[in-house]
Amino acid sequence: MNKIVHLDEISGVLTCGAGCVLQNLNDYLSEFDLMMPIDLGAKGSCHIGGNVATNAGGIRLIRYGNLHGNVLGLEVVKANGEVLDCLNTLKKDNTGFHLKNTFIGSEGCLGFITKVAIQCAPKPKSIQLAFLGAQNFDKILMAFRKAKHDLGEIVSAIEVMDHKTMEMVEQHTPMSSPIGHYPFYLIIETSGSDEVHDQEKLGRYFEGCMAKHFILNGVTVSSPSQREKLWHIREKIAESFYKDGYVLMYDVTLPLEHYYDIVAEMENYLGNRSHRVFGFGHLGDGNLHLQISLKEFSQEMINYIEPYLYKRVKELKGSISAEHGIGFLKKQYLPMVQSNVNVALMRDMKKLLDPNCILNPYKVI
Amino acid sequence: MNKIVHLDEISGVLTCGAGCVLQNLNDYLSEFDLMMPIDLGAKGSCHIGGNVATNAGGIRLIRYGNLHGNVLGLEVVKANGEVLDCLNTLKKDNTGFHLKNTFIGSEGCLGFITKVAIQCAPKPKSIQLAFLGAQNFDKILMAFRKAKHDLGEIVSAIEVMDHKTMEMVEQHTPMSSPIGHYPFYLIIETSGSDEVHDQEKLGRYFEGCMAKHFILNGVTVSSPSQREKLWHIREKIAESFYKDGYVLMYDVTLPLEHYYDIVAEMENYLGNRSHRVFGFGHLGDGNLHLQISLKEFSQEMINYIEPYLYKRVKELKGSISAEHGIGFLKKQYLPMVQSNVNVALMRDMKKLLDPNCILNPYKVI
Numbered sequence A, B: 001m002n003k004i005v006h007l008d009e010i011s012g013v014l015t016c017g018a019g020c021v022l023q024n025l026n027d028y029l030s031e032f033d034l035m036m037p038i039d040l041g042a043k044g045s046c047h048i049g050g051n052v053a054t055n056a057g058g059i060r061l062i063r064y065g066n067l068h069g070n071v072l073g074l075e076v077v078k079a080n081g082e083v084l085d086c087l088n089t090l091k092k093d094n095t096g097f098h099l100k101n102t103f104i105g106s107e108g109c110l111g112f113i114t115k116v117a118i119q120c121a122p123k124p125k126s127i128q129l130a131f132l133g134a135q136n137f138d139k140i141l142m143a144f145r146k147a148k149h150d151l152g153e154i155v156s157a158i159e160v161m162d163h164k165t166m167e168m169v170e171q172h173t174p175m176s177s178p179i180g181h182y183p184f185y186l187i188i189e190t191s192g193s194d195e196v197h198d199q200e201k202l203g204r205y206f207e208g209c210m211a212k213h214f215i216l217n218g219v220t221v222s223s224p225s226q227r228e229k230l231w232h233i234r235e236k237i238a239e240s241f242y243k244d245g246y247v248l249m250y251d252v253t254l255p256l257e258h259y260y261d262i263v264a265e266m267e268n269y270l271g272n273r274s275h276r277v278f279g280f281g282h283l284g285d286g287n288l289h290l291q292i293s294l295k296e297f298s299q300e301m302i303n304y305i306e307p308y309l310y311k312r313v314k315e316l317k318g319s320i321s322a323e324h325g326i327g328f329l330k331k332q333y334l335p336m337v338q339s340n341v342n343v344a345l346m347r348d349m350k351k352l353l354d355p356n357c358i359l360n361p362y363k364v365i
Helices: A022-030 A050-055 A137-155 A163-172 A195-211 A223-243 A263-272 A299-315 A331-337 A340-353 B022-030 B048-053 B137-154 B165-173 B196-210 B224-241 B262-271 B301-314 B333-336 B340-353
Strands: A003-009 A013-017 A071-077 A083-086 A114-117 A126-134 A155-162 A183-190 A219-222 A245-254 A276-282 A285-292 B005-006 B013-017 B071-077 B083-086 B112-119 B125-132 B155-162 B184-192 B217-221 B246-253 B276-282 B287-294
Touching: A003 A022, A013 A022, A013 B276, A050 A114, A083 B340, A126 A137, A126 A195, A126 A223, A137 A155, A137 A195, A137 B137, A137 B184, A155 A163, A155 A223, A163 A183, A163 A223, A163 A276, A183 A195, A183 A223, A183 B137, A195 A219, A219 A223, A223 B013, A245 A299, A263 A276, A263 A285, A276 A340, A285 A299, A299 A331, A299 B276, A340 B083, A340 B340, B005 B022, B005 B048, B013 B137, B022 B048, B048 B112, B112 B276, B125 B137, B125 B224, B137 B155, B137 B184, B137 B196, B155 B224, B165 B184, B165 B224, B165 B276, B184 B196, B184 B224, B196 B217, B217 B224, B246 B301, B262 B276, B262 B287, B262 B301, B262 B340, B287 B301, B301 B333, B333 B340
Parallel strands: none
Antiparallel strands: A003 A013, A013 A114, A071 A083, A071 A114, A126 A183, A126 A219, A155 A183, A155 A276, A245 A285, A276 A285, B005 B013, B013 B112, B071 B083, B071 B112, B125 B184, B125 B217, B155 B184, B155 B276, B246 B287, B276 B287
C-alpha cells in the first residue's frame, strides 16, 4: 500500500496507497512543482492513510484547508470485507451521499482506508519567514490580525510560543532565540509566486508592527538554510520536552480571545505541583498545545488535571481534541463534549459499519 | 431561520440560520471586510442551508475550496425530530466521528439543516479581471496552466466559454464580446491584498500569453464597473439560453484533457437534431456546463441523449453531476456511476437516518 497510483499533473490530484509516508509523497511531488496540502512534525514517519483517518491538521491548515476539503476520494475496506470505491479524483462531484467523508477523522473505527486521492498544492516559488518577539499575548493578537490583513493570500503558517517554551528549548538543546528574550514569540511564514512582491509585503508588515509596538523585535529571512534554522526551534520543542520530566500534552482549540488564558489558569490551578506549564501552537487555527511538565508520572495528577481542564475548555467553547482525536485516552470525555443525540448517532454509525467491533476496537466509542 | 446568530470577527466564522439568502450574508459580511467562500449565479435567492445540503460549488471554489472544507458546524433536525448539535465554530476539532459531513451534499435526504457555521474569507483589497480570446481549446489549456503558475495564490476564478455560447448571448441580449470574435474565451479573475502587485502579476501574465500565442487578444480591467460589465456577459448566459429554444442543461466534471471533447462529440452524435450544442463553465475545477438547445421539448431526444452522454462521461472518468446533485432527474443513473457496494451503503444510511422516508422523498435513492 505504499505505491503512488497516479498523478494528474494538470489538476494536481495525487492518488496513492494509504501506506505512503507523507515526506516521501512530498519528495515525489516536488519534481512536478507540487506539494502535499498538509505538513506535520511527524512527516518522516506518518502514513497518509493515518493522516486521513485522524483528520490530521498541522501547520499548513491555515493556508490550504483541512482534509475534508482536500481529500477528493478514498478506497475503503468495510468491516465485512467489501471494498467501497469512492476513489474520485474530481474537484466537483455530487453523485449521491458523500460517503468518503464518513471515514475522514473516524480514527479507523468505521472502515479501513486503503487508497487516497488528494488535491495537492502548487509548490511556492518564494517562501519568507518572520520570527518576532512581543510583550504580551494581546500584542500577539494584534500582530496576528494585521498579518491576516496585510499578508492575506500569502500567509502559510502563523505559530506562537511562550517564553517558557523557549526557555525549555534553550535548556535542553543547543538552540537559542535568534532575537533575544521576549514574553511571546510569533513565527509567520509566507508562500507565494513572486519573491519581490512577497518580500515587499512582509517588510512592510514588519515595519508596521514595529511602528505600532505590536512587536518589540524580530528578523525576516528568505534563504532555505536560514528558514530551516528558525523552523528548527519550533520543531525541536517536542524533542526537548521529553528531557523536561514527564510531560502531559494537551491538544485543544480555543476561540482566539481565550487562546492563552488556559495556560495561565492551569498554572494557577496547579501551583507548585507542576514543574512547568507552557503553551505553543498553531495560532492561525486557534490550536494550542498546552503542556504540563511534572517531575514524574502521576495518575493522581492526571485525575486532578483532566476533568478540570476539559470542563474549562468546554466552558470556553473550545475543543478538547484539536488534531489528535479521541482514541483511547479521551474516550471517557466524549459524552462530556458531545450531546447524547450526537453520541447515539456515532454509536449507530459504528453499529451500521462495524457491528462486531473488529475495527480499531475500544477506541472513540 | 433567516437570522445571523453570531460572527467571530477575528476568526471570520459566521453562524446563521439555514434560511439566510447568500447575497444577504455577503452584504452583512462586507461591513467586516469579510465575504462568503462561495459565489453562485443564484446568490440573490438561494439559501445557505440549500447550498450546504447540495454541496454547491460556483465560481470561487478554485480559490476558497469546497463546503466540506469551509463548513465548520451544522445544526440538523433528524427525521425523528431529535436535534443534532454539530454547530462547531472551530477550525480544528477532532472529537468523535465527523457527523456534520454526512449531511453536506445529502440533498436533504438524511436530515434537515437548520443552522450553519462557516469559515468566511477576507474580502480582497484588489480584484482584477482578464477577458481573453484563444484560437482553440489546447491554447486555452496552455493559458490555464500558465495562470496557475504565474498568478498562483491570487487566482479566484477561471471560466471558459466557446464561441457558440457567445453567439447565443449576442443574439438574445444587447451584450457583445469586448474583444471581437474568437473560437474560445477565457475569463480570469484575481483577488489579492495589494493592487500594484496584482496588476503587475496579471500584466506580466497577459504579455507572456500573447508572446507565446496562447491567446490572440484580450483586455484586463480593475475598476468595479468595468469588471461587472465583463462578468455580466458570463452571468447572462443562463438568461439568454431560455430564449434559444428548449435547452437541456448538463452539469458534468471531466478531466481537463477531455473537458471540451464531449461538446464536439455530442454535436456529432446529434447532427441536425439539435439547434445548438455549446459549452461553458468553471474550467479551474473541470466543471463543464454542456447545453443542448432543441427547437422544442422532446422526451424522445432526452432518451436519446442522456444514456449516451452519461455513459461517455463515465468512460472519460468524469462526474455526471458536478454541482447540481442527483435529485429526481438523475436518480435512475446513480447505479450506473456508483458501485453496488456504494449504493447499498447509501441505502443503509438512508434507512438509519430516515427509516420512513419522510425527508425529501423520491430523491437521490
